[in-house]
Amino acid sequence: MHDKHQQFFDELAEEWDLRFTAEDLERLQRVVDKISIDSGMDILDLGCGTGILFDMLRRRVGKDGSVTGVDFSIEMALKAHRNFPFPNVNVVDADAIMLPFADDTFDMAFAFAAFPHFSDQQRAVSETHRVLRPKARFYILHLQSSKEVSEIHHREGGVLEHDVIPSHDDLRAMFNSQKFSDVKIEDHPGLFLLSAVNNA
Ligand SMILES: C[S@@+](CC[C@H](N)C(=O)[O-])C[C@H]1O[C@@H](n2cnc3c(N)ncnc32)[C@H](O)[C@@H]1O
Numbered sequence: 494m495h496d497k498h499q500q501f502f503d504e505l506a507e508e509w510d511l512r513f514t515a516e517d518l519e520r521l522q523r524v525v526d527k528i529s530i531d532s533g534m535d536i537l538d539l540g541c542g543t544g545i546l547f548d549m550l551r552r553r554v555g556k557d558g559s560v561t562g563v564d565f566s567i568e569m570a571l572k573a574h575r576n577f578p579f580p581n582v583n584v585v586d587a588d589a590i591m592l593p594f595a596d597d598t599f600d601m602a603f604a605f606a607a608f609p610h611f612s613d614q615q616r617a618v619s620e621t622h623r624v625l626r627p628k629a630r631f632y633i634l635h636l637q638s639s640k641e642v643s644e645i646h647h648r649e650g651g652v653l654e655h656d657v658i659p660s661h662d663d664l665r666a667m668f669n670s671q672k673f674s675d676v677k678i679e680d681h682p683g684l685f686l687l688s689a690v691n692n693a
Contacts, residue, residue: 497652498610499566502542506568509543510576518545520636521605524686525549528632533557534600537624539589539617540564540607544573544582550603551581561599563587590616594624597693602631609642609656615667622671625691631673633658635685642685658685 525546530536532555538546541562550560561583564570570586577584587593589604590613602621604611611617621631635642639658646653659667661678664687668676673689680686 496612498612501652502564502566502610503568506543506566506572509569509572510545513545517636520683521545522549524634524636524684525553530554530601531558535559535561535598537594537599537602537621538562539602539604539621540610541573541584541605542566542569542607544577544584546603546605547573547577547579547582551577551579554581556581559583561585561594563589563592565589590620592620592624596623597626598624600626600629602629603634604632605634606636608633609646609658610653614659615670618667618673619671622673622691622693625693627691627693629691631668631687631689631691633685633687636683637685638682639680639685641682 530553534554535558536550536554538560541564544562547560547562554560559581562573563585565588567586570584574584585593589611602625608614625631643657646656664678665676668689672692674692676689678687
């Protein structure tokens, strides 16, 4: 199925990297630097786009680890693959609500600027839980607060108009129902960061 979101992101793929300023990248790097990532980890990047997180992650996991980006826009996935042709980076064209991976495959997952766009967020959380190993963390990250994300999408309109980060209560319910624990949410101007542990 090729839906309107896929088409929208396909059309943005070529110019996507230009959206990030040097300051955005520095802020992103600072957030990622604070996350405990060990060499040898296998990390999943959901809605990876053109792979903006890949370099920051692949350097941390080293040659014994891996970064696997998933994007349902074939143009984004192809661009990500062209941008980062490294042995410890894989890109898969797939939907976050139906992940083509075995249970217990990854040590960590990220959804950077992607979660609001998932057509079935509950299912994406459930799928992520399935593919994460016990005690692995899932991070949902934005360089804006949830309110700022909603405002940006509302201003953009079209297919993005109603793409939001759910309320904190709804997120906690969503994660707790999927056996995630230790759900922590930071949400203030310039940052949204949820982290939760797979308590399988
Ligand atoms: C706003 S972009 C962010 C891309 C990248 N994470 C970044 O920050 O540069 C959102 C990405 O999520 C992808 N996406 C949206 N819904 C998806 C889904 N259900 N499964 C996989 N990817 C999805 C889009 O194709 C798009 O590349």
